Amino acid sequence: MNYRFQNLLGAPYRGGNAIITGNTRLISSVGNRISVTNLVKSETITLPCQFSSNISRIAVSPDGNFILAVDENNRSQFINLHRRIVLHRITFKGKVSALEFSPNGHFIAVAIGKLIQIWRSPGFKKEFFPFELVRTCADFDDRVTCLKWSPDSGYLLAGSRDLTARMFCLKKLDEKKNNKPFLFLGHRDVIVGVFFGLDNKTGKILRVYSVSRDGALFNWGPNFDGDMLDPPSPGTPERMDEEGGVAAKDDNAIEKEKKRKEFDGKDFEDEGSEILLHKIKWELLKKDYFMQAPAKVVACDYHQGLNLVVVGFSSGVFGLYQMPDFVCIHLLSISREKITTASFNDLGNWLTFGCAKLGQLLVWEWKSESYILKQQGHYFDVNCLAYSPDSQLLATGADDNKIKVWNVSSGFCFVTFPEHTNAVTALHFMANNQSLLSASLDGTVRAWDLFRYRNFRTFTTPSSRQFVSLTADQSGEIICAGTLDSFEIFVWSMKTQRLLDVLSGHEGPVHGLMFSPTNAILTSSSWDKTVRLWDVFEGKGSVETFQHVHDVLTVVYRPDGKQLACSTLDGQINFWDPFEGSLMYTIEGRRDISGGRLMTDRRSAANSTSGKYFTTLCYSADGSYILAGGNSKFICMYDVAEQILLRRFQITHNLSLDGVLDILNSKKMTEAGPLDLIDDINSDEEEGIDKQTRGKLGLDLPGSTSNRGRPVIRTKCLRIAPTGRNFAAATTEGVLIYSVDESFIFDPTDLDVDVTPEAVDAALNEDQPSRALILSLRLNEDSLVKKCILAVNPADISAVASSIPFRYLQRLIEALTELLEGSPFLEFILRWCQEICKVHGHSIQQNSKNLLPTLKSLQKAITSSHQDLADMCSSNEYTLRYLCASSVKI
Template sequence: MNFRFQNLLGAPYRGGNAMNFHLFLDKENSYSQFTLSQKEFFPFHLERTFPDFSATVTSFDWSPDSNYLLAGSKDLTMRLLSLKGKRSENKPFLFLGHREPIVGAFFAVDKKTGTSNRAYSVSRDGAIFTWDLFESTDNMDIDLDPVSPDTKDQNLDADDNDNNLIIKFESPAAKRKSFEDEDAPSKPSWRLRKKNFFMQTSARLTACDYHRELDMVVVGFSNGVFGLYQMPDFVCLHLLSISREKITTAAFNRAGNWLLFGCANLGQLLVWEWRSESYVFKQQGHYFDVNCVAYSPDSQLLATGADDNKVKVWTVSSGFCFITFSEHTNAVTAVHFLANNHSLLSASLDGTVRAWDLFRYRNFRTFTTPSPRQFVSLAADHSGEVVCAGTLDSFEIFVWSMKTGRLLDVLSGHGGPVHGLMFSPINAVLASSSWDKTVRLWDVFEGKGSIETFTHNHDVLTVVYRPDGKQLACSTLDGLIHFWDPLDGVLMYTIEGRRDISGGRRMTDRRSAANSAGRYFTSLCYSADGSFILAGGNSRFVCMYDVAEQVLIKRFQITHNLSLDGVLDFLNSKNMTEAGPIDLIDDPDSDVEEGIDTQTRGKLGQDLPGSTPNQGRPIARAKCLRIAPTGRSWAAATTEGVLLYSVDESFIFDPTDLDMDVTPEKVEEALADDQKQRALLLSLRLNEDSLIKKCIFAVSPSDISVVSSSVPFKYLQRLIEAFADLLESCPHLEFILQWCQELCKVHGHYIQQNSRALLPALKSLQKAITKLHQDLADTCSSNEYLLRYLSSAGTKV
């Protein structure tokens, strides 16, 4: 079974601090070619390496003719790199003058001549320099071929005319040549035209982007302010604040009318239309670690809770959050959907368990205890009448009535935090796991207390029932997964997962990744049929095991983000200094250390027994795993956000969906060659309404079932919308209804599972069919009476 994944709340990749610039091209020096049947990519090879940078490269931009590159670096310089000729003949041109690292480097195009005779460099201190390409003689055509300076002997000549600083780099050989031939034309050079400052003295410039056609620059600052400026006159069009946190990403769309802003500290994504000054799109994820995740009974909703005290509900098909509950005052540790599909429970360290109404979006019930407690686990019976929560500090389990909110019972007996709770699927028995090395079974309704105890050699971290209720799985601190028979009370078998979950060496580890200790599973989840089990913990891997054979089937790597600790198997010894790892040494001049975010991250109460707090980077780990009731997807709450893995390819965004061969002409060619299936797919990719309808009518009635079975899931909504439109305007009713019938036969399971996403299109189709049915019924009724009249009139004659 192959799973693909999408990231709902992923953090940006911030790994690496390379000081070399590598350029890769394919062997044909052209775009990769794609076909409908299979995707073929030309292999890339290293074209050229520019190793002259003395610090990390932060930004680069291509010239319009793709012969030059502008590259900015943390060494306070911007360099012009040429791809013409040999590397030894083309030394980089240095743009000097900035006092802070370069954030952005951009080419500008003269709209009149169409040449790249201007460039911009933006630094972290809020300065933007405008550079012009100029000739020393008037009869020279402007050519983007800079003078390559000799790094050992550079002469700076200042010309105070027009208050412009002209920087000329001339080697001794060039000077001798100019004396020998004064009439020889000199090569073009660059001059600093002017300096401008954004005047945000209390903040650092953290993000910028440039739109070449509009000649505009957008910049974002560490205080949440962004500005839009018209260049080269440096006219401020907008200067607004969108948050109090640092803007980490700012970008134009291709048309230049939308601005995109990202804030990593808030997990926020914002699309702003600057002409109308309105929001186009706004999404905000959790900005601290996500602790828990839960699927709704119909597998269409996903609830998450995090250390930022918030509960969010997401639509699985789109990945968008549609409601956020923020009534909790401390970290949310557990979430659980009730069987009615429109109620959600959440437990928190603030000492409350809250019930949420997903229809009215309100907190309709709050469960509390006589004295404050910290809840870390949550469960509800299948009827939804009883709610149970386990505590971190008093080692008790509290039982409430869902209808009245009254505390019914307090289950005592554990000697450690109760981190696992789950009701049996077949009876009213509650299973709990604790750090006191035991798993206990409780009879909640009869009031008999603990009826069974399973003892282990190490602390038990979580417990879960198999869907049929005939098996119980729990994980322990030594990296083992134990399987118990809850009816007979015997240990069935054990899976040793320490080696499977190992991998990734932390910067503070003294042992290799394979021999490192302290790796264990903190979350378990059975598949829908109970044949597989997912296990995740303080590692970058999520393991899938075959329960019957006790063997590892597959490992999923949840992150490749090098800004997290425990991702690399081998550490570079050059990064280790006498003071410790070089990446952990703070830079007082930097807002955010390379790869390390200095914001205060959330922390769940206390660390697990036997573990040591990590004082460096955040650790890559999976905190919670849940499989959808349909068994088609599963979700993981990780340090990278919530990852959704699915066997349905419809959830996957395919950037190669449009290529050079997808054109209206190709659709016409496919129709002419009697390739109706290919023509329909091409028209759906283009999303041209007229072409889609033309391809629909080109399919013969006998081929409808074959063609409909080849339509990908992601195009069903567009096809259904086309059918709804055709039913209102075309006379071929039986033909369109046959299409609808075949689509429902072939893709009925997908339509049922994604009814929320397809609901608008399905309602439009239903409305069109209902209207046609009513019209036909009226016509038939009218014809019936007319025929009766004609028949009676003929009889009289």
């Protein structure tokens, strides 16, 4: 019941900027959520806060504590990054094209249309009016495209679509004087980036760089010729000495150089002697061109410490240049699609690139020319999921013909299999945890080796078929797959790769297929309104048929094999006894799954009949409840014994997806249809992001004009981890991981005035480890339980384990599991596990149903520790041999 959102996997990067903060964390947008990737530990998390639509811009405070993000509906959230909570919210009155924190963290510059607004940055305090607008700059004639603060937070550079860049002085925000910006003219296309160039020795601002979309980089410098308030002049040329032919400077040039030296030596902190940069005449020193026509510059960044400029082009090429000499260091292509973001980290050794068309994020170290991160989500909808038996891995298959295998704890994809030529429709992990099966619409069933990362078996049929369901028996010897077109079930041998049998009898697509966990009976469900049981090993064919009134969409067994559940087209979940062949009970779920209205629907969500059924089911690890999902924004959790709805999970609040709103806004309805579905002819093709046409199995096919590529929210697959600690949902947004909340929970009925943390410490001081451990288990405070476990003498583990009552055994095993995942005392914790199994083995066997999720979590932790230790020993094999040989000689 206590599942909460934990992570988002497999979702593509859809646009916006990406930022590296603290040189270790990559912050990027994934739809309407924010993803944070630790580049050192190779871990990624997704913040639980959601936006009303896809995120367009992100800014991070200089200290890395806060994130300010804005979505496409101009709604912004101010987020505490470490606590992962939203502190403040604000809605801007226009489209936000750029935003950036000042280097001192006191202000935030926001570009809204033609305006630049300077807001005072809020902090940790809860305030009624956290955002304070201190200044508005309205000097541009077209939309502002980029912003850049000076290192001292006193000046702001801004570029616009009116082909100009301006420098604003913000040293005295409350004063009206000296606020007229300096104007940089000369570009012939939209300004993409503006930057301050610094002197590495003095840290003074000596240059201004501006980059336009046509591939021009202008280098501006201060001009001290004449009055400083006059407009810029081209300067005075040098005269050649007639005798020696050496360039000599006239009096004006000497005076100009003197003023420049005075400018370099001024103390900016002294207000009386300060030279205002926007009052200096800036002249164009140099023009440089990237020479990548017809490609356009769409992203750029500048590193002040290294004087490096990185630019990304619409052709997928990026360039790295040393300034101010404009020396090309790298010019490489990372894709054939437009690069939508390019940025440096703080040290300047890593480059971050994003490609929204491919859903790809890259972090590249330019000195060693190696990848730090290369992650790409599924471009189309995820169709199927499969947990490994130890719950450490999660495999996903999608409409982009790819299979990805993810590490659940880190959230990283470590292998991608692209061999399928059509959509992947079903996945199944083998019991040995070393191989994976996949079925596809390309007519093949493939087996993958997760050690060597290769396809070692390919199962085919005499004539081409489209497979939509897949399963294997407990031994892994028999492989079965159901078809979409011929309504047959094909049976192969894993060892010989031969086709053993073809099971015929269904009169519709076989969308559900599963072996019984306790015997060799194969169960299949079909759109022909039947569920059939097959005896595959004896060759008897169909042995029993369960008739239904409507089409059967999927079937699933309870983990103990004593019950099977199937969903039908009328929105019901039917529970059958597979041994008696009788219907046990039925859950009516039409009202529970209903919700959300498509843009093209002419009826409200309450009156519509479409989508009110479950397409995927999944039992919990102990079989007490069942999860159900379908073409809706909800995932329903039911109690099987009581047939009641326990909880509904709303998978997203993203209004960029179709089917999220229950009631449509009549203001957006026109004679031509909904306003959101009408193409904007005047939109800028260079800056726009192409809409994805979703899925080969969905309703919105490529080329379909029903919703013009607007993704429809749906849940295609649900799977609960064998440990029962988390479950995964394959949705339009990606793969959502929900985990059990591990917050501090205690039972008030098990407490009295003597059960306190002080009593636990007193028992430990009196050398009573058994009493201290029981008291901590009664308090159920995680830190105290772990403290008492570690305080036990290794020789006393057996005696302490035997004194623990059985009702606290589950909590004790959970604490040992957490210690095993993070404690260095491996042998000590394993000895605890061994003694518990010896002392309470009979009780555990009798209550295996209730303890099964906890025991599988312990198994997962032990397997992970064993694998890490094996990898460490393997990588240090020769060092260990040398040390052993040296010790023998000594």
